[in-house]
Amino acid sequence: MTLTLITYDWLPEFPRGFVRDLRVRWVLEELGRPYLVETVPAHPRSEAHREMQPFAQVPVIRDGELTLFESGAILMHLGEGTALLPGPRRAEVTQWLFAALNTVEIAVIRWETMVLAERIPEFFGPAPAGEVTAHARQELDTKLAALEQAVAERDWLAGAFSIADVAMTEVLRVPESEGALEGYPVLSDYVARAAARPAFKKAMADHMGHWQQADAARAASGQA
Ligand SMILES: N[C@@H](CCC(=O)N[C@@H](CS)C(=O)NCC(=O)O)C(=O)O
DSSP states (O other): OEEEEEEESOOOTTTTTTTHHHHHHHHHHTOOOOOOOEEEEEEOOHHHHHHHOTOOOOOOETTTEEEEEEEHHHHHHHHHHSSSBBBGGGHHHHHHIIIIIIIHHHHHHHHHHHHHHHHHHHOOEEEEOOOHHHHHHHHHHHHHHHHHHHHOOOOOOOOSSHHHHHHHHHHHHHHTTTTTTTOOOHHHHHHHHHTTTTHHHHHHHHHHHHHHHHHHHHHHHOOO
16 A cells, blocks of 8 residues: 655754654555655645544645644554554554654753744744753753663663664664763764664655755756
8 A cells, every 4th residue: 555754844953853753654664565656735735635644744644535734643544453562562652653752852842942032033033041041951951860860770661672763762862962861871872873774764865855855956946
């Protein structure tokens, strides 16, 4: 059955490499599932987009008759019954998937948004007071320190590599890119181990290729 991944038509440089279509691409590569890519306009968002995703965000997938949004739900749908979300470990994998998205990612986004507000105020500003960012960093460090201990006891979160590791790695790559995993050697090794997987490398290459093609299309139409 043809699977279609829907992402934005173009985005500026700073989110590239971190847009959440990447986690979907990664799972599809792990599963060896071919897919098509369709785009929705980033500016302005379209009604057709809102009909698929009420918040006009990405990613969205279309799998046969089913249209699905929320990256966690998409990962579960794709992983269901495969080695990435096997029946006997379903509850444990789901627990770690939610930990990635609902515990760690929340702390990451809160802090990262403040960091970006300082760096790119035209998109994320106004920058918060320094002590607000410092507090967000402390909260993030609390989560990272706990995760460092938990991951020290295992290679992968739920026994074998799963959709939870895809989600957690994608979440941790954000603080890693800001140097905030220094001091967390276990988490740094975990991210490196996951990102060394051929499926991640292929997904990342295709993800970046998508934005390069989008740049070329804009240049050809005189928009760049
Ligand atoms: N909880 C959603 C978050 C989706 C999300 O924030 N997507 C970003 C791209 S990575 C987006 O579309 N941002 C634009 C916006 O929020 O308007 C998910 O995991 O799918």
